Amino acid sequence: MKTYVFAGASNRALHMYAKPMRQDFSREWRILGGFDINPGQAQVFAELAGGMPVFTDFADMLDKTSPDCVIVTTVDAYHSDYTVGSLQAGCDVIVEKPMATDAAGCRAILAAEQATGKKVTVTFNYRFVPFVTRLKEIVAGGAVGQVYSVHFEWLLTRNMAYAAHGASYFRRWNARMQKSGGLLVHKATHHFDMINWVISQQPSLVSACGQLNVYGSQNAPYRGTRCSTCAHQRECPFYYALTDFEKAFYAEQETYDGYIKDNCVFAPDIDIYDTMAATVQYGQGAVMAYSLNATTPYEGWHLAINGSQGRLEMSNFETGPQSEEPDIHIRVLDLDNRLTDHVVSRLAGEHGGGDERLRRMLFLEPQPDPLGHGANSLAGAHSVLIGAAANLSIREKRMVSIARLLGQGG
Ligand SMILES: NC(=O)c1ccc[n+]([C@@H]2O[C@H](COP(=O)([O-])OP(=O)(O)OC[C@H]3O[C@@H](n4cnc5c(N)ncnc54)[C@H](O)[C@@H]3O)[C@@H](O)[C@H]2O)c1
DSSP, rough: OOOEEEOOOHHHHIIIIHHHHHHHHHHTTEEEEEOOOOOOHHHHHHHTTOOEEEOOOOOHHHHOOOOOOEEESSSSHHHHHHHHHHHHOOOOOESSSSOOSSSSHHHHHHHHHHHOOEEEEOOEEEEGGGGHHHHHHHHHTTTSOOOOOEEEEEEEEOOGEEEEHHHHHHTGGGGGGHHOOOOOTTTTTHHHHHEEEHHHHHHEEEEEEEEOSSSTTTTSOOOOSBBBGGGTTTOOOOOOOOOHHHHHHHHOOOOHHHHOOTOTTTTOEEEEEOOEEEEETTTTTEEEEEEEEEESSSOOEEEEEEEEEEEEEEESSSSSSGGGGGGGEEEEEEETEEEEEEEOOOOOOOGGHHHHHHHHHSSSSSSOOOOOOSSSSHHEEEEEEEEHHHHHHHTTTTTEEHHHHSSOOO
């Protein structure tokens, strides 16, 4: 039986791990405790998860519980510190994406893992969505031949009818570069990992541009600290009412850390981009044109992959009328334009069914893994480093080498 503790009593820790672990895999493991800097949130987390000892000192938790594995689920910026601390204490680590928010964090984790011989697993749930798994099978099976280029556009909606997922990042801690690395790290780490994994190539050079077009105080007057007390609730296109869960989990615990969950999307200290584009050169020859936009009418993505034997095209609509369609089509054209349409049914469940399939791999080991769904620290680093390099490229207006960020020259 394996024993676990949590670093970070977050929403993700509760709904992805603690609750389902107790409900679905109750004989395989034991949860020994949960740590958070916010004692109120740690307490609510523990209660909602069915009870566990809570700690506000990480070293104290490790000392008292001696777990086999630490599940790191804090705000992104602290992932690397807790991952390194856990490895050094002799624990394996399951760390939420992004593994770190910058190159220094990635280097520290890779070095600590090597020094301790312990194992880091990065939870890229997107790999486990059935149509992404099928995409990997098709490309790995040679349907497009050697991959020459990737065109990848990701859309995060501002539309309140769809809970304005794109706008929501600008209400939360995610809107501060120091906390999240911006959307090029926080969000795009999923996307970069998906492409790195699907085409089996490693990134080498990155250049990027970024803008803040809709959110932040330069685009509209700052309306006040939070939606719940805002005088502009009626006319603001981004007014958001906290759910009962959010009130209990965050707002009622605010006295401990001052974190405001329904911050104004026009706050003056928002310093991330809502519109980004990056080009990536891969070491094995492919190039990628990528864009991410958090201001769009619907949410989803569009992908094209060109190779020596043909072209693959697919779209995934996550909101809007087309999201009602039960199937995803992965269309492959050979060089004579003959079409093969691979049809994959959507799965119900969080993140397209990916969360449940990922949990089975994490907690019902050993599982067969012929396609390499399990992501190690190097995969975690490669996806973070594309985003970190893109941030650097935007700031310094230059092309950035991933090998240099890894401290390898090049
Ligand atoms: N894979 C996915 O699809 C997915 C989805 C959602 C979130 N996530 C990831 O899960 C993690 C948690 O996200 P969330 O939205 O659930 O967060 P959240 O806002 O619910 O919780 C973040 C927690 O981090 C704690 N924290 C802040 N600073 C800390 C510090 N210095 N030390 C320890 N704890 C600290 C906060 O008190 C809070 O409890 C993030 O890394 C996020 O990227 C992944």
